[in-house]
Amino acid sequence: MREALTVLFDLLERRWLPVVTRDGPDRVSLRGALERAHEVGLAGRPEDHAALLRLLLALYASAARPADAGEWDAAWRSPALDAGRIGGYLDDHADRFDLFSPTRPFWQCAALSEPNREADVLEVASWGSGTAQFASHLLLPPQPMAPRDAAVALVLLQSWHPGGIQSGHRDDPASRAGKVYGGKASPLSSITHLRVTGRTLKDEILLNCPPGQRSPGDRPVWEREAPAPPMLAREPEGPLDLWTWPTRRVRLFSDEDGHVTDVAVHDGDRPADPGAAAVRWDPGAAVTARGTRLAITDAGHQPLPWAAARLLAPEPDSGGCAVLEHLVAAAERGVLPTSSTWEAVMVRAEHTTAHRAALSGIVSLHAPLGPAGVLGDPARRAALAEYAGLPWAVQRQITRTASAALGILSAIAAARPGLSLAAHLPYAWERFAANPGEEAEDWVRALAGAVDRVADSSGGDLMAAARIRTDALLALPAPLDPPEEGH
Template identity: 30%
Template sequence: MNSPPTFNLLHEPWIPVRPLNGDPVREVSLRDLILDARTYSRIDDPSPLVTVALLRLTLALLHRALRGPKNTEQAAEWFRNGFPTDTLVAYFQTWEDHFDLFHPEKPFWQVRDLTLDLEGGKYRSHWTRLGTEVGSANTLPLFNVAGRPGGDRSDALTPAQAARRLAEGQTFLLGGLIKRFTTAAKAAPVATFALTAAQGNNLHETLCLNLTVYGGQDSDRAAWEREPLTVQSVREFYEDELSEVPTGRADRYTWPSRSVLLIPEINKDGGGLRKLLPSAK
């Protein structure tokens, strides 16, 4: 009997980084990204949308783990001396199982009870729904002349690729007209904004330069700190256009703009995530 799939974003390599020593781009875990940030020049995904989404996710994690910076003096201390490792490791241990992409009860940044049986399973779709620049199965891709418009797509993703697309989609996807079982969000938090990020001499400096003074940390919550999303909570969430507003910076950085559940499928070539199950667009 096969064991349930698991892919913990704190421990599994999935974030592409460019090492300072000139080695090729490689993938690292979220934990290693933060703890070894001085050894990387930057997060470096081929998609700038994915790169920015991963930066925002990392900033949200740092804000929540460190509950700061409380002021510019603390920000300067972290810039010079590094982040407090013990505090970070303790936080990672506390929330570890909330970072599993395929957790049966609390899948990371997803709606846990979207199932293949939901209203006849008609909401199942291809992973390209989460990639703005790759185009979905029935649309022309944007900025991707090699993409295949229309038709039935069956190409697969690895869990690492799926995690990156999930971060991109929750950060940047536009609102849609598909109502289905809940009203669609008008758009992801920064779908229509121009973004800038200060860049340091290495990834640690870049993270520090973009960790602005963090107020309201007692009321703020990141997606993994909230109760797991369910179909019912999503319905209530959007029943009045938007029944809630972000409680703080980390909540905004990890806002659930789409109802998604990643469904892993084993293909004949030996694995990989082939399709996913989104809900309202």
């Protein structure tokens, strides 16, 4: 048995969160991030950003979430977040944010007394199969991890860790030969997550935190009792619970300098269906009409920057995202300047198996949404969403015709890079979304030009090319002049 050294690292006061300031990259504490949210931006890779933002959302919503649209509008117009309410809340729970507390380590299980992994288990690269091929540093002896980096890594592990077989604690009755089977993927690993970007962290917190009341029983991890080691089957009780979901029982073990050298990791809380739970409670979950994760790349792994705007369609079969609905409502109320343009960042975990037992990567996508004046006008917003749906309609026709004309399976046709419409539309959506009213015709012409290039990629079969071109152009809204040669 190994006792963790009591080396304090107070996440409310120590500088560990990566941010961007006017002077460049920096680190701030949780308290500092919320106090200075109006003058800093959250930094990090898209997958880091998404996980850390959800932690900050849970803190803000626990302390000062606006109850309705009127309170939200007042918070948006205020120069800073409500420091009084937030500071009082943090003071009330200050004993729950020490990374190395012997009794209540943050987002960990104090009852774990024996490490079973080295510090490199905290690295996202270690959660895939055969990862040493792509992360050769994992073949070297792991180095102690600085506490500020370990704090970030802990948030990522609880947010992104894949499912499958997990290490079982000796006190867990579900453990068999030291393993627990059927482990569930963490919340972010189970959905396509969308966040609306903002100029500052204050803007980003408010844009991604729709107003509302706390659900009965909904508490973040620091308001809950310390967990026991065994895996626990239960369902999230609200967004605060989900944003800080204890996917794994974890404990960090440090040396005398406070650097993490070893880690205990076992299965944690387990919902029946992590994806369904996340869709129910996470306002950033972006889903199709069937409730499944929204695709942000096509079958050939080309990005689809129009994916978020398609969710703005008024039809019930267009899918949705509560954060987007919140942005639209703010635009309709006139709180956002009509000329301001908005963008979403979407992240989605890709796994090596259907059981989501190992990560093959985390894909990110910047998705322009257009000006607030368009988002706030139902007719113009519907038109924007309709134009965002055109690439899907055209791609479906390309795949269908190419499959028949070339005598290949639809799945093979969809995965061919040359038959990907998205591969032939560099920055076209970005130009259109910046000014939908003036660029609509150019967007349709760009789609037609992409169709022409796709047809020319059909392997030299002139008849197949002609069929692909003709059928795909029929999916566009109006007859167009043929694209100029070479375009």
